[in-house]
Amino acid sequence: MKRLLLILAMAFAVPVLADDSMPPAPYAYRQLENAAQEEKAQALMVTIRCLTCQSQSIADSDASMAGDMRNQIRQRIAAGEDPEAIRSWLIARYGEYITYTPRVTSITWPLFAAPLLLFAMAALLLRKRFRRNGE
Amino acid sequence: MSEAAAPKASRWALWLPLALFGAFVGLVAWNLIHPASSDVPSRFVGQPLPQFNLPAAAEGRPGLSRADMVSGKPKLLNVFASWCVPCAAESAQLAQLAAAGVEVDGIAIRDHKADLAAFLQRNGNPYARIGSDDVSAVQLAIGSSGVPESFVIDGKGVIRHQHIGVIMPDDVPKLLAKLQEAGR
Numbered sequence: 305m306k307r308l309l310l311i312l313a314m315a316f317a318v319p320v321l322a323d324d325s326m327p328p329a330p331y332a333y334r335q336l337e338n339a340a341q342e343e344k345a346q347a348l349m350v351t352i353r354c355l356t357c358q359s360q361s362i363a364d365s366d367a368s369m370a371g372d373m374r375n376q377i378r379q380r381i382a383a384g385e386d387p388e389a390i391r392s393w394l395i396a397r398y399g400e401y402i403t404y405t406p407r408v409t410s411i412t413w414p415l416f417a418a419p420l421l422l423f424a425m426a427a428l429l430l431r432k433r434f435r436r437n438g439e
Numbered sequence: 440m441s442e443a444a445a446p447k448a449s450r451w452a453l454w455l456p457l458a459l460f461g462a463f464v465g466l467v468a469w470n471l472i473h474p475a476s477s478d479v480p481s482r483f484v485g486q487p488l489p490q491f492n493l494p495a496a497a498e499g500r501p502g503l504s505r506a507d508m509v510s511g512k513p514k515l516l517n518v519f520a521s522w523c524v525p526c527a528a529e530s531a532q533l534a535q536l537a538a539a540g541v542e543v544d545g546i547a548i549r550d551h552k553a554d555l556a557a558f559l560q561r562n563g564n565p566y567a568r569i570g571s572d573d574v575s576a577v578q579l580a581i582g583s584s585g586v587p588e589s590f591v592i593d594g595k596g597v598i599r600h601q602h603i604g605v606i607m608p609d610d611v612p613k614l615l616a617k618l619q620e621a622g623r
Contacts, residue, residue: 324522326549329574355479355584368549369585372575397582399482 324368331378332371338382345378348387351404352377352394361404478603481582481590488596489580493570496547497555503544503570509596513621515541515614516590517566518578520548521558523586525605530562532606537565541618545569546577548586589614593621 336342349363356367362374380390394402406412492504501507508514515536519526537543545566547555555569572578581590581598591600591614599621602614 324520324549325551325554326573358477358479369575369578372549373579375574376576376579394579395482397481397483397579398479398584401479 326368328368328371329375331375333374334378336378336382341381342378344387345374345381348381348390349374349377352391353402353404355398355402479584480603481584481598481601483582484598484601486598488592488598489577491570491577491580493546493572493577496545496550496552496569496571497559497564497566498552500564500566500569503546503568505596507568508544508592509594511594512542513591513593513599513618515543515618516592517543517545518548518583518586518588518590519545520550520586521554522550523548526587527558527562529587529606530565532608532611533565534563535611536606536614539615541615542567546572548572548575548578591617591621 336345346363350361352362352373354360354362354365354367354370354373356369357365360370362370362377377390381387391403391405400407400409400412406415408416488505488508490505493502495502508516515533517533533543543565545568547569550571550573552571559566570577583590583601585603587605589602589606590598591602593599600614600617602610606614
């Protein structure tokens with residue numbers, strides 16, 4: 305009986321909303337009036353990671369926190385702040401993880417070195433073959 | 440592969456693709472069983488709190504500004520919201536910390552006054568002050584990536600420790616130790 309009641313309770317459970325019901329921030333979904341500034345903001349927003357949906361950029365995400373981040377980025381760019389200064393401000397708080405534009409650091413250098421290394425290796429291996437064909 | 444090259448290939452080279460495939464499967468399996476943490480720790484630990492001044496979020500509790508946090512005594516800054524389901528699970532632990540003499544200050548993220556009042560009515564109110572952050576501005580300024588999160592702030596307003604997620608009963612002694620450490 306208890307089990308049946310439990311199953312019935314589960315069947316009629318109301319899903320709990322795990323998001324807020326606040327209206328979005330002023331510039332979360334509204335573009336800046338100045339097209340050049342909006343373009344700058346957009347270019348920055350597509351390269352900033354959403355912290356709620358971690359594989360999306362804040363430009364793609366409908367998470368409320370991403371909306372608040374877009375709002376803040378648009379307002380700061382409208383106030384004349386440089387996009388790279390805003391990126392640095394975010395990196396100072398969330399680390400390199402927040403940006404989709406990796407920089408060369410002590411951990412990321414293999415990313416940049418690997419293609420060069422592979423190209424050099426391929427050239428070395430194929431050198432003989434090219435020479436043979438040339439004869 | 441040309442037919443002439445096949446007999447020349449040594450034995451181990453023949454097994455190499457399979458070995459590489461096995462290593463790849465192993466790597467995938469390992470990461471499926473032990474998924475990486477999705478927590479994003481704040482890089483702002485060790486930095487002084489930024490300037491902020493938030494209006495009151497609840498009746499009977501004043502709002503929260505940076506000046507309120509710089510009082511010479513360490514405090515716990517709890518970032519929460521009434522719409523955040525796990526936040527209700529840490530209220531007993533916050534009450535326990537408050538009973539131990541810790542000042543717990545809250546920042547309510549994107550919260551309606553009525554919802555927050557009902558939340559505090561239901562789960563108790565361990566907060567001395569609650570500031571209302573409707574556009575997550577202070578949350579972003581201190582490097583917090585979600586709710587709930589708690590920060591140990593020392594008497595000078597410097598962030599000394601970040602706790603990501605719900606404060607479980609086991610975490611209370613740890614946080615008390617961090618608060619004591621911040622008071623030294």
